Structure formats: C-alpha cells, structure tokens
Amino acid sequence: MLGRYLSNPGSQHWKAAKKVLRYLEGTKDLMLTYQRTSLLDVVGFCDADFAGCIDDKKSTTGYIFMMAGGAVSWKSVKQTLTASSTMEAEYVACYEACCHAMWMRNFVSALGVVDSISRPLKLFCDNSAAVAFSKNTRSISRSKHIDVKFYFVKEKVAESLIDIEHMSTKSMLADPLTKGLPIIAFQEHVSQMGLLEA
Known part of the structure; x- marks a missing residue:
C-alpha cells in the first residue's frame, strides 16, 4: 500500500x-513452515476493505492460498473499479481469488505432486452476502463489470471447481492484506499463515 x-x-x-x-x-x-501431511489440499481466503483508499475511495483486495499448513501464494492489490457497497468490494475480491484459484488448481496438478484436484477448491470469504451472491442463479447488479465477475464465479461454483464458504472476520487469514490490524491479531494471523521463528 x-x-x-x-x-x-x-x-x-x-x-x-x-x-x-x-x-x-x-x-x-x-520463515515459512509447512507440515508433513498426506492431505495436500489448497485452501483460499479472500477479503476486501470497502473504499479504503482515501484518494479515490477504491477498495483493496487481498487473498492468500494455503497448502500443508503454510502460505503458498498471496496478493494484495487495489481494485480497478469503485465498488458501491461492501458486498461488491468483497465479491470483486472473490472473483480475483477465484481466477487465481483456477490457476492454482492447474499448477498443483501440473507439478505431479498430486494426480489432480478432484474436490472443489475451498475459498473462504467473510461477507455472507457475497457468499450468497456466488451461489445465486441471477445477478442483482446494475454494473456490467460486476455482472462479468458474477457469471465467472457462478460458473466455477456450478462446475464444482470452487466452493465459496463463509468464515468469521476474526478468523479471516487475508485480513492483514487489506488493512492494518492490532498487533496481537496481526501476530496470530501471521503464525496461522505458517510464518514461524527459525
């Protein structure tokens, strides 16, 4: 930022x-640490702040993907469009994370570490309206930019490639990527990302 x-x-x-x-x-x-496990599922977390940029009121998207107890991919970026609500900002974050999740599915399969990712990749979001919107059958947005994102995410959910689930804000691992946090909360998030002392 x-x-x-x-x-x-x-x-x-x-x-x-x-x-x-x-x-x-x-x-x-x-340093980033990983656990020895036979379960090599990729799990994503996405979040957004709403109108957090004081200059142009654009929101920030943050997402992180975990595997074997440690972070494998993450991003924090200012959204290109101005969201008109918290739900829109969070949904744009879901869309960005969905795009990266599709890449992660292909990348992990291509590595040959696992044969393929047969189950839907879990993506957690802390906005219940955005989660419901992803499972909705019709768009309620008046914005073409949001509509395109709506149909992309809806398609991936319908194809069982992505499963978007709600998670409480307190447990949201992507929180530090979108806003400043109190030191204790920040340290808890960092340790849950697999960052531990060497």
Missing part, C-alpha cells in the same frame, strides 16, 4: 516506510 505514493511521497509516507523497515528488522528470523 505504501507503493501507491512513490510518485508523490510526503512526511507521513516516510514515517510509514520507517515502520516497514522496523517490522522487517523485527521479523528477519521468521
């Missing part, structure tokens, strides 16, 4: 950059 202000940085951005450097110094001994 700090990178958004590279072309016109101010003193508050310098302070934020110093915080990032202090964070990196304090976490240099952390």
Whole structure:
C-alpha cells in the first residue's frame, strides 16, 4: 500500500516506510513452515476493505492460498473499479481469488505432486452476502463489470471447481492484506499463515 505514493511521497509516507523497515528488522528470523501431511489440499481466503483508499475511495483486495499448513501464494492489490457497497468490494475480491484459484488448481496438478484436484477448491470469504451472491442463479447488479465477475464465479461454483464458504472476520487469514490490524491479531494471523521463528 505504501507503493501507491512513490510518485508523490510526503512526511507521513516516510514515517510509514520507517515502520516497514522496523517490522522487517523485527521479523528477519521468521520463515515459512509447512507440515508433513498426506492431505495436500489448497485452501483460499479472500477479503476486501470497502473504499479504503482515501484518494479515490477504491477498495483493496487481498487473498492468500494455503497448502500443508503454510502460505503458498498471496496478493494484495487495489481494485480497478469503485465498488458501491461492501458486498461488491468483497465479491470483486472473490472473483480475483477465484481466477487465481483456477490457476492454482492447474499448477498443483501440473507439478505431479498430486494426480489432480478432484474436490472443489475451498475459498473462504467473510461477507455472507457475497457468499450468497456466488451461489445465486441471477445477478442483482446494475454494473456490467460486476455482472462479468458474477457469471465467472457462478460458473466455477456450478462446475464444482470452487466452493465459496463463509468464515468469521476474526478468523479471516487475508485480513492483514487489506488493512492494518492490532498487533496481537496481526501476530496470530501471521503464525496461522505458517510464518514461524527459525
């Protein structure tokens, strides 16, 4: 998020950059860890903040995919369209995560670690309206951009390639990718991502 202000940085951005450097110094001994398991399912978590950018009121999408107890892929990005509600912002995040989930399904199968991913890939979202919208049979949006995303996600859910389920906000692993969190909550999320001290 700090990178958004590279072309016109101010003193508050310098302070934020110093915080990032202090964070990196304090976490240099952390490493991604994975569990030995015969169950190699990929599980995704997606989240969005609503109108979080103070400059243009665009939302931020964050998603993370886990396998064997550790993070294998993640992304945080400002959404390209302006969402008109929390549900729209969360649904755009579901769409972005769905696109990446399809790539993950193909990538994991191509690695040959598992023969194929036969079950639907689970994707957790903390907005119950967005989850219901993904299982709905008709669009309720007036926006063509949202409609395209609606039909893509709906198609993947109908084909049993993706299963979107609700998860409480407190347990949402993608939360740190969309907003600042209190230190205790942040540390809990980081450890659940498989980042542990070496």
